[in-house]
Structures are given as structure tokens and as C-alpha cells.
Amino acid sequence: MIELSDRLNAMEESATIAMSRKSRELKLQGKDIISLSLGEPDFFTPEFIKDAAIQAMKDNYTMYTPVPGYEDLREAISKKFKRDNNLDYKADQIVVSTGAKQSIANVVLSIVNAGDEVIIPAPYWVSYVEIVKVAEGESVIVNAGIESDFKITAAQLEAAITPKTKMMIFSTPCNPTGSVYSKEELKGLAEVLAKHPQIVVISDEIYEHINFGTKHESLAQFPEVYEQVVTINGVSKAWAMTGWRLGYIGASKKIADACNKVQGQFTSATCSITQKAAIAAMEADPIVLKDMIDAFANRRTLVLDALNTIQGVKTNMPGGAFYVFPDVSYFYGKSYNGTVIKNGSDLCLYLLDEALVALVTGEAFGDDNCIRISYAASEETLTEAMKRIKTALEKLA
Ligand code: PMP
Ligand code: GLU
16 A cells, blocks of 8 residues: 655645635536635736747747756846845846745755744745645744734744744735735844844745835845845746746855755756746836736725625735735634534635635634635626625624
């Protein structure tokens, strides 16, 4: 009999991907499911990026590339970091991978030893904890509730640090809460981290451009922590390129070299054609994203307005990304037709059965009082989904 590894058995399936698989299956069975479960822009990749890919194929960019990515792509990313984030990363401090997900895995595998502690503020993106498990690290969860806009304070960070702390992982704008750390808040975290130079911080900024208020701020801008911070970004979200699979890091040369080594054994590099297309994205003025960002901002208002008409639902005001993470714990303990809702998973299953809307339980993101709604869907779809959610929630007593 084949036995799977303990490592695999300890790992949870990605809840975001599981829910989107489930809704795809139900749709195939003919059910009228609205899926707001996956964090994926519903826009298509801009034409100028597709054109660059077609040209790359015609020019025969079809072979293995350097492991960390083509030199011209890394030069373009270096300029992007300077232009958008005022960060100085030379091409040899940049590693391009098969999605930001792989970028994060490369860094964790390069830094974390068995038993090392990794501080992860909750709510967090689902994959952080599972990637840490693969590296046999111990996730130390620091909770930030809705009352603090789902952001941790410098004091909370300080209290969580022990001699075993090796890493911290967080996102801004945050998946699943949409919360955005201000420059002052990041400065506070940087001051604490600078006192512990052995801690590597993964600052996941993949939603950088999907930001509705203030300018995006990067943790690595503070010189006292520059060497410790790995800045993660990618093309999936802003450039609507989820299927192309390209993410990247900017880091100290030591960490970049380590990721290069890991990647050389795991994937060699990401797709050559994708890399050439990504140069077009890096060189484009982010102003071309304005229509998409405005569309997301309108959808955010639509979803929040609808949620705020439902008794018992609590919301924050997400400053970025394309998620709302309402606190729905008011409904726990209530029931419909004999089914008692005990937690976020029960509520998501109930909404899937009763409202035919697929969402993701907050438990997967480290806060079971909440559920995640991805509003990367048309206003028409969102209006219908919110109507169905309201009707179903109001049936619970
Ligand atoms: N980080 C966060 C916070 C995300 O939401 C995602 C979404 N998939 C990723 C990383 C990974 O993105 P990708 O692998 O598509 O570049
Ligand atoms: N990041 C997206 C999400 O949170 C895509 C799915 C995934 O990679 O987990 O839904």
C-alpha cells in the first residue's frame, strides 16, 4: 500500500481553491452558482501584454531561461521597484518565479528550519501557514480583529517575538481583509523588527495597485529593515494574469541567491513567453489600470452597502484588494430547517446550498468570526449575489 508523507498529510488543501473547485462542479451539474470564492480578477489581460507574448513566441523565446528570469525582465522589475515603491533592488536581487505563491515558498524554504517560529498576523492569506508547515516551521498567529481594522500593532508584534522567531509574513493590501497598512503603521513595525535583525519579513504586496485610498507603502522603504525584508509582488492581480504564472521578489543578494538555488532544483524558471509578456506590464504606466481600479472601488461600495443592510453583519472599510471580510458571528447558533450554523464553514455551506453563492470561510484565513467575499465579479452578478445572501441570512433564526 502506498503511504503518503507525513508532510503531505499535515497539509490542508487550499480553501480558496477547494471552494472554487466545488462551485465549478456544482455549475457543471447545472446549478446556478455564483462564485465569489476565488481571488481572481474577472478582467482579461490587456492586449499590449498579449501582443508581447505573441511576439516572444514568434521570436523563438521558447527555451529554458536563466533560473531567476531573463536579465531584461529583472532590469524592468528593478525600474518598477524604483518608480512605484522607491526601492533599490538591482537585477541580481530579483528572482522571478512561477507565481508569487512560489516566490513565498522559495523564501520560506530558504530561511525556515524545523522548529523555527514564523509570526503571521491573522487574518492571513491561506497558503502562508501551509507553506510554513512544509518547511516544518511553527506558525505563531497574532490576532488582529475587525475593531483594529484587522491590522496588528507594533506592540503586538514585539510581544510575539521570541529567541526562536525567524520570520514574519504579512500582506498589504491584505488578502482577505483588504486592510492597508499606512506608512506610520509600517514604520512602527520596522522599529520593532530592526531590533531583531535575524528576522526575515515577507512583505506580500501583490495587491499594491488595487488600492483605493492612500498611496501604497512598502515595508522595505525603511533603511533599518531593508536587508531583512523580502518584497513580494507579481502580475496576477493588477495585470489580470493569474493563468500566466509570474511572481517575483526583491531581496538582499543573500536571500535572492538562496531562492535562485531552490528554484534551480524545483522548477528551473517560469515560462519564457510569460516572462517576455511581463516586461510589457512592468514598463507600462500603472495609470492604465485606473478603469479597473475604479470598477473595483464601485463594487466595494456595492457589496458594503448591501452588507450594511443585513442585521448582525459587521464590516470594516477595506482600503484595497478585492475582498470584504465581514464578521458574521451573529448568525452562529442560529438555524434553518433544523440545520444549526456553528461556524464560518457551516455558514458558507448554508449559503452555497440555500443562496447558491460560493464564499470562503474565515477559518481558512485565521478568523472564524468572518467569511470572505471576493468582489472580482460584475456589478450585476454582485447585486444578485448580495440579494441572495441577504435573503438566506434573514431566514436564520
Ligand atoms: N499572495 C496573496 C496575498 C494572494 O492573494 C495571492 C493570490 N493567489 C498570491 C500571493 C499568489 O499569487 P500568484 O501565485 O498568482 O502570483
Ligand atoms: N489568491 C487567490 C485567493 O486568495 C487565488 C487562489 C489561491 O491562490 O489561493 O483566492
